[in-house]
Amino acid sequence: MHLDQDTIVAIATPPGRGGIGVVRLSGPLAGSAVRTVLSIEGGLKPRVAHFTRIHEPTTGQLVDEAVVTYFPAPNSYTGEDVLEIAAHGSPVVLHFLMEQALAAGARLARAGEFTERAFLSGRLDLTQAEAVRDLIEASTLHQARLAAEQLGGALSRRIAPTKDALVKLIATLEAGIDFAEDDIDVMPASAILEAIEAIEPALKALADSFHYGRILHAGLTLAIVGEPNAGKSSLFNRLLDRNRAIVTAKAGTTRDLISEKLSIDGIPVELIDTAGLRIAVDEAESLGIAKSRETLATADLVLLVTDASRALTEEEHAILRSLHERPYLLVRNKCDLGSIAAENGLLTSALTGEGLEALRTAIASILQRGATAESGLLTNLRQHEAVMRALAGLGAARLAVEGHVPHEMLLLDLYGSLRGLDELTGATTADDVLNLIFSTFCIGK
Structure with missing residues (x-):
């Protein structure tokens, strides 16, 4: 460079x-x-x-x-x-x-x-340089605040103590190898493991911050799905605070995907209203339902909207089973009708607005998973992969200590971990990686 x-x-x-x-x-x-x-x-x-x-x-x-x-x-x-x-x-x-x-x-x-x-x-490290781009691209004030923190060095400051501890461990082991004839004690295995175990938690917490940092930076898609006439479009309009989707009493009114952007707790969200899931009555509805199922499969967060006045159908149970390992919320809409079935879920009424604040709070809670009071978050895949490489190096070093591997070989793993942290800030980043990063900036910045 x-x-x-x-x-x-x-x-x-x-x-x-x-x-x-x-x-x-x-x-x-x-x-x-x-x-x-x-x-x-x-x-x-x-x-x-x-x-x-x-x-x-x-x-x-x-x-x-x-x-x-x-x-x-x-x-x-x-x-x-x-x-x-x-x-x-x-x-x-x-x-x-x-x-x-x-x-x-x-x-x-x-x-x-x-x-x-x-x-x-x-003048800047690589995390700060990336924050310049993030600040320019921010679409919410919360995104801008995060980018400003990163530009001020929040992420760099967060990793500094961890990196210092890792460098100290490497230096101690190097001294023990290079100056053994000067009676400098080599660290016992227990002390090396203790040092590694003291470093790992901070790196794991940093890696975990990627979930929140990624969605705060890039936003996510939130799909409203369910059977016809469950009130999906009405709920869509309520969340937007305006009448964007056409709503009628006739089932199957929504034939195509309708999407709008909104901000929930400073996180940009693409809200998608989908066609009701059922056996199609014509080709147009069939195409709409196919798009609904594609959106259901790819959305970051799913709201399964059901009619609170009746028990869940087999189709709705099948959707719930498909969402077992994904973020979702079961929304029991039309609670204003009075008779409420026994199933769990968030009770809402798109007609009266009942339960809408609780729904927004539940959505925000899912979006903020991984958020902490500590400043400095991983906001892109490059940063996350660099931290994961640092963790992998520490994991390999622990196995080397437990396997009584010579310290010369153990140091290779520790240096691998250190390279991961150096890649995070750009200290060892290759020219082709830099060219890829900066080519995404606008001209003049």
């Missing part, structure tokens, strides 16, 4: 017209590349906003007004010289500034290259 020495430029604001548009430069030419079109008297003062005018270089005609801020290395976002020009958000003006920078020797930035340079210069 290396830090390029060329200068990059990009429009850092979204495409299209806006009140303000920002052009960002980073690299050795950042402070001089567009000086020929800017009217700045007395030079650029670091971290000071300068009001200036943009003019055409050959004729001197006014193009726009702008605010320019200069951040010299190493105290900038990328660790290099950075210049940000905030002009009016006209694509013509922004592309004019880009053309001037390119003519002066800069090149177009790749997707995520500014943040990649921040990582390569040591």
Whole structure:
């Protein structure tokens, strides 16, 4: 991994017209590349906003007004010289500034290259760099808060004590091997096992945080399924707080999937209303029911909606059996009808709203499984796999101790565990992995 020495430029604001548009430069030419079109008297003062005018270089005609801020290395976002020009958000003006920078020797930035340079210069570790992308992509305030915590180093701080303990164990064993002739005692097996057992719980708790961190980051799908006329569409509308799905007294009104996005305790949820599960009366309903069964099989969370005034049918029992090892809630709707069957489940009435708050609380409880008061969560598969590799290395080390394997071989397992933690923060991440991560960023960040 290396830090390029060329200068990059990009429009850092979204495409299209806006009140303000920002052009960002980073690299050795950042402070001089567009000086020929800017009217700045007395030079650029670091971290000071300068009001200036943009003019055409050959004729001197006014193009726009702008605010320019200069951040010299190493105290900038990328660790290099950075210049940000905030002009009016006209694509013509922004592309004019880009053309001037390119003519002066800069090149177009790749997707995520500014943040990649921040990582390569040591301004951010890899979990913080990923948090930049998460913050940009956040669709709820809760997601933004989590990303801001990660960007502030919450995950890095959480793993630091564990990594320090692992490094201390490795150093002790290395010393015992390298300086045995100096009468430095090699750790007994019991002490090594005790050290491993002290490290593992924190890593397991971190691995467990992935369930909540993943759904908080990416959201999930929640499917409302059941037989016709159980009140699925009415419940769908109630959860959305608006009439999105058509509701009639006739069974089988919903023929296709209807989906809408909502936020439950800050977690983005795609809510899906499905066609009632029964023997189809025509081809259109048959296709709708097939889609319902596909959604039932793939949804992250299922609400099985049944009629509370009657016992569960064989079809409903079959659905419950299929959901045995998956997150689901049995919703006994239409409790306003008075006569309630004996089966367990959450009693609701889509007509009156009874039980809706309890249902939302139950959904939130499932979504928040794995959430803790401790900050720093695993939010993507790469992070989770890195922690699982660290745990696997510790597990292999424990087996090596119990099998009386020489310490030289035991250290290979411990170093494998340490590499997992290094991969989490990016200390040992390969270039191709970095390219894959940063290519998912937007241009200009």
